[in-house]
Amino acid sequence: MDLSARVNQLQTYLEADPGNTNLYGDIVDIYLQIGPLSKVKEYVNRGLAIDSDNPRLLFQQSTLHIAEGDYQSACNILQPLLDSGIDNPGVRYNLALALSMTSRMMKAKEILQTLCSNQAQRFFAADILMARLMHHSGELQDALSLANTLLEEEPNNGDLHGVISLLYLDMDDKVQALEFAELSQQSSPGNTESLSTIGHLALEDFESRKANDCFRKILAIQPKDGRAWLGLGLGALLDHDVDTGEDHLITATKYMPNHLGTWNTLAWLRIMKKDLTGARESIDIAMEKDRTFSESHGTLAVIQVMQGEHDTAERSIKIALRLDPMCISAHFAQTLLLSATQDKDDITHRMEELMTRPIAGGISMQQGLQRYASKRETKKLH
Helix, strand or coil, rough: CCCHHHHHHHHHHHHHCCHHHHHHHHHHHHHHCCCCHHHHHHHHHHHHHHHCCCCCHHHHHHHHHHHHHHHHHHHHHHHHHHHHHCCCCHHHHHHHHHHHHHHCCHHHHHHHHHHHCCCCCCHHHHCCCCCCCHHHHHCCCHHHHHHHHHHHHHHCHHHHHHHHHHHHHCCHHHHHHHHHHHHHHHHHHCCCEEEHHHHHHHHCCHHHHHHHHHHHHHHCCCCCHHHHHHHHHHHHHHHCCCHHHHHHHHHHHHHHHCCCHHHHHHHHHHHHCHHHHHHHHHHHHHHHCCCCCHHHHHHHHHHHCCCCCHHHHHHHHHHHHCCCCCHHHHHHHHHHHHHHHCCCCCCHHHHHHHHCEEEEHCCCCHHHHHHHHHHCCCCCCC
């Protein structure tokens, strides 16, 4: 019997026994597989109207929220379930996933640890999520080690290939990043992580059209993906469409409020618009979140030079270079400061020329923006 026929059969049973919450749960399970989500919502709500504390229906409601991208509502259901003793792999995994999507990475790792440490009952999806969480927290080598272990068990897993592609991207291994991204796309064309890798590699090669195609595919699947909005913003920046770029970056900060690279990129875009007040506001937010990110101090120095505050700019440059001697924005600020000191003229007209000139490590400020903005790990550029 196919699933649609099974639903019809269960609905017949439900007509005869309208108070049977197990039947509601069975119907919801099928609609979660075949859709539409509107039917999932209908039968979950009807079942919960009979028994508002039914654990199975509550779990299904949380799964619906995750499918709709409403991760906070999912957390609001799953955490009380776990606290009440409903402790199973599905509850832990969904809660960890929802927490990670609301930027609570440490809590998500804590919830997931029990599943990942149970070698007798491996939950492969939980291990992949753990690798993602380790990546987000900057444990790149440990995340890659875990991912490679998983790769031995499932060498053709497209989702895992996507995770590994992003890890290599953030480790500046473009060859491996692209290789795993392409492997992922072969088996899982809708994998958003490998699309993100391909998109950001395209940005580094200044291929904005290819990059934008990747990011729009991601947003068609996950409209709240902050990295895709960031990628679109960077693509618009490459195309000198600063107004569209600003809109995209503001959206990115909404979904990634703690990502320092995004706030710094927004500041740079506003610098290019000569909106120094707005640029300073963006950097102030980045500083409030983490004062150890060298690029924030370097970007602040650029703003200070452009506002004629040369002494304070020198102090900001020193702080940035103390945090990271290769800080790209600090080296750019030094170049800008020297130009301002020598020419004694308005240096804003030289910004475009200076943006494309090689600075630290042989890369330009424009290349540096593409590089550090796309990092998952927000505290280091290199």
